[in-house]
Amino acid sequence: xxxxxxxxxxxxxxxxxxxxxxxxxxxxxxxxxxxxxxxxxxxxxxxxxxxxxxxxxxxxxxxxxxxxxxxxxxxxxxxxxxxxxxxxxxxxxxxxxxxxxxxxxxxxxxxxxxxxxxxxxxxxxxxxxxxxxxxxxxxxxxxxxxxxxxxxxxxxxxxxxxxxxxxxxxxxxxxxxxxxxxxxxxxxxxxxxxxxxxxxxxxxxxxxxxxxxxxxxxxxxxxxxxxxxxxxxxxxxxxxxxxxxxxxxxxxxxxxxxxxxxxxxxxxxxxxxxxxxxxxxxxxxxxxxxxxxxxxxxxxxxxxxxxxxxxxxxxxxxxxxxxxxxxxxxxxxxxxxxxxxxxxxxxxxxxxxxxxxxxxxxxxxxxxxxxxxxxxxxxxxxxxxxxxxxxxxxxxxxxxxxxxxxxxxxxxxxxxxxxxxxxxxxxxxxxxxxxxxxxxxxxxxxxxxxxxxxxxxxxxxxxxxxxxxx
Numbered sequence: 466x467x468x469x470x471x472x473x474x475x476x477x478x479x480x481x482x483x484x485x486x487x488x489x490x491x492x493x494x495x496x497x498x499x500x501x502x503x504x505x506x507x508x509x510x511x512x513x514x515x516x517x518x519x520x521x522x523x524x525x526x527x528x529x530x531x532x533x534x535x536x537x538x539x540x541x542x543x544x545x546x547x548x549x550x551x552x553x554x555x556x557x558x559x560x561x562x563x564x565x566x567x568x569x570x571x572x573x574x575x576x577x578x579x580x581x582x583x584x585x586x587x588x589x590x591x592x593x594x595x596x597x598x599x600x601x602x603x604x605x606x607x608x609x610x611x612x613x614x615x616x617x618x619x620x621x622x623x624x625x626x627x628x629x630x631x632x633x634x635x636x637x638x639x640x641x642x643x644x645x646x647x648x649x650x651x652x653x654x655x656x657x658x659x660x661x662x663x664x665x666x667x668x669x670x671x672x673x674x675x676x677x678x679x680x681x682x683x684x685x686x687x688x689x690x691x692x693x694x695x696x697x698x699x700x701x702x703x704x705x706x707x708x709x710x711x712x713x714x715x716x717x718x719x720x721x722x723x724x725x726x727x728x729x730x731x732x733x734x735x736x737x738x739x740x741x742x743x744x745x746x747x748x749x750x751x752x753x754x755x756x757x758x759x760x761x762x763x764x765x766x767x768x769x770x771x772x773x774x775x776x777x778x779x780x781x782x783x784x785x786x787x788x789x790x791x792x793x794x795x796x797x798x799x800x801x802x803x804x805x806x807x808x809x810x811x812x813x814x815x816x817x818x819x820x821x822x823x824x825x826x827x828x829x830x831x832x833x834x835x836x837x838x839x840x841x842x843x844x845x846x847x848x849x850x851x852x853x854x855x856x857x858x859x860x861x862x863x864x865x866x867x868x869x870x871x872x873x874x875x876x877x878x879x880x881x882x883x884x885x886x887x888x889x890x891x892x893x894x895x896x897x898x899x900x901x902x903x904x905x906x907x908x909x910x911x912x913x914x915x916x917x918x919x920x921x922x923x924x925x926x927x928x929x930x931x932x933x934x935x
Contacts, residue, residue, distance in 0.1 A: 469762045471634040471733050471782040475626055477510040478540030479503070480531060480559055483521040484550040484590065492549035493519050495572045495587075499546055502613040508626055511538045521548060525555050532562040540565060542629035544622075547571035551590025557597035560605065566629040566921040569594060570608040570618070604920045624914050627783055631918035634782040635925075638666045638775065639731055641723075644673045644738025646769035652901040653770045659858055660771070663924045668771060669730055673742060676722065684711070684718040691717045702753075702815075703825045707838065712749045716838065719754030720761070727763055734764035736774040739811060740832065749838040752812040753826055756840050759789050759814035766792055767811055768903075776854040776905035779863070783850075783911040783918065789814040790907045791844075793881075795895070798888065799873050805884040808851075808906065811839055813879045817908065818842040830877040844881030846870045850911040851883065851930070853900045864900055865915050866891060866930030886931045894930050 479500070483492040496519075503510050514520035516534045517527060535543070543563050545556050547570070560567045571587030588610045598605050606628065608621035646653055660666040684691060691714045695704075707713045723735060735758075743751050755765045764781060766774030770792075777790040784790075791813035799805035815824055825841035852865035866885060873882030883906075885891055912929060919927035 469733065469781070470637070470731070471630070471778050472762065472787070473630075474509055475541040475629045475633055476539060477503075477508060477626060477629075478535045478538065478543045478563065478565070479510045479512045480535070480543060480545050480556075481512075481521045481548045482545055482551050482556045482590070482594070483523045483548050484552050489519070489521075489523075489549065492521055495546070495548040496521060498613050499548075499572075502618075503622070506619065506622065508622065510544070511535075511540065522552060522555050522559070524552060525558075528555050528558045528562070531559055535559075535563055541633050542626060543567045544625075545569055545594070547587045547590040547594065549590075550586050551594050553590065553593040553597045556594045557601050557603065560598060560603045561601045566625070566632055567598070567603060567605040568608065568622070568625045569598065569605050570621070571610055573610050573612050573615075606917055606920065623785065624917055627785060627911075627914045628917035629921065631779055631782045631914065632921040634733070634779060635775070635922055636665045638664075638733050638778060639669060640666065640771060640774050640778075641669050641671050641726055641730065641732045641735045642769075642771065643671045643676060643735060644742055644769070647738060647740070650768055653768060653772070653903075655771045656857060657771075660775075663861065664922070666775060669732065671726065673738070677743075677746060680715055680718045680722055683722055684714050687718070687721075688714065701823050703823060703827065706827050707749070709749070712747055713753075713838070715747060716749065716751070716754035717757070719751060720757040723754070723758040723763055723765070724761060733778045734766070734774045736766040736769060736771050738769055739767045750811070750829075752839050756812045756815050759791070759812070760816050762789060764790055764792070765812075770903050772853075772855050773903045773905060776852050776863075779854060779915075779918075780850065780852050780905050780907045780911060783914040784907045784909045785911075786907075786909045788908050789816065790905050791817055792903060792905050793879075795902050795904055799871075799882055799884075802871065802873070802882070802884060804886065804888045805871055805873065805882045806888060807873070807876065807880060808844070808883050808904070809876055809878060809880040811878065813840065813844070815840070815842070817844055818879075819845050840879050841877055842879050843875075844870060844879065845908070847908045848910055849883055849906050849908055850915075851904050851906050852911075852915060853895075853904050855899045855901065857899065860899075860926065861924060862899060862926045862928050863915060863919055864894065864928040864930055865912050867910055867912050890932055891930045894928065
């Protein structure tokens with residue numbers, strides 16, 4: 466399977482800025498150092514060497530030529546390093562006309578030469594350009610004046626390209642919706658029109674009866690392969706409660722059908738009804754198939770929660786790791802830790818279980834009328850970013866914060882206990898909304914990336930959960 470679109474790197478346009486004053490030779494040296502660092506960090510980029518001598522903007526007359534070229538290259542983010550000073554008008558207009566997330570930075574200037582002269586004034590130039598960007602209403606990110614080997618530069622450029630990927634992901638997102646919203650879940654009512662008009666998010670309805678017919682055909686055509694695969698899975702997944710083996714094989718067909726639909730319709734993820742049409746017709750839940758699809762890089766939101774699926778896809782775009790996201794409920798507070806809560810639900814990527822542990826594919830404990838195949842396991846330890854995209858015609862927010870998994874009492878179905886800096890503050894913010902109990906999580910630290918990403922998403926407000934505000 467190819468890398469999901471929301472995991473693919475953005476195409477970065479590198480547009481070095483200089484000026485007729487100061488040393489042009491030193492500006493070229495700074496440009497070479499920067500390009501070498503970008504390659505070392507495995508950040509793909511296109512420069513402007515083919516349209517300007519030395520690939521450095523030094524005059525207002527360069528704007529039209531550079532903008533035309535960068536548009537032809539279909540860049541998705543713009544980096545304008547100030548290599549010796551800065552032609553601020555040109556930098557501002559290039560950023561304005563490209564209309565993509567923009568990053569401003571300049572290399573830290575060395576000490577003056579023995580005669581008192583200087584090779585460059587990069588800090589001064591970036592300050593001038595920042596004013597122009599403000600004047601032109603161009604949102605931008607900034608890395609503090611530093612060398613390319615400084616930790617602040619490395620973390621800053623990596624944060625920016627991930628933030629730009631989040632902005633691109635929301636603008637191009639496509640979600641497949643399997644089944645209709647569950648009637649008694651009013652908290653998952655959304656406006657597809659608002660999502661489309663405000664952010665460009667498209668929702669593709671997928672007919673459940675047609676899907677079920679397709680699943681049966683896929684299972685029957687691949688029965689032998691699925692039987693062999695299930696035998697391997699059962700070495701670490703307990704499926705003893707399942708009497709209908711044909712029904713269990715259908716979950717593997719579901720996984721493969723989700724992969725096929727994603728490729729066919731260019732989908733970033735899905736939202737599913739979860740229960741109970743699938744269970745009543747087929748005699749099992751969708752959980753195993755959904756969990757396996759999650760592990761292949763396809764986020765699936767449960768219970769018709771479109772905003773939940775949006776959040777999971779954005780979180781995976783923000784993450785610096787290849788691990789999948791998971792979408793639990795926030796349920797109860799920890800009985801012995803005032804700053805921890807239980808994350809719990811039906812399905813999650815099985816790769817996120819406690820290392821070496823087994824999984825039970827068994828009966829639900831809360832919805833006792835449903836058939837088996839809910840996933841039971843404990844999530845692994847590690848740092849976690851929790852987020853929720855939500856809102857309505859009155860406005861949209863992306864709320865998020867960071868914590869870590871801690872020990873806590875055993876629970877049925879998949880679960881983990883998340884500890885944060887000050888849960889009462891989190892609780893107050895989440896309750897006051899516009900959020901619900903569903904949240905998306907990833908094992909990584911992404912809060913700073915999400916904060917930066919919202920600079921480039923008109924109509925979306927960032928809210929950092931906890932005592933620390935962005």
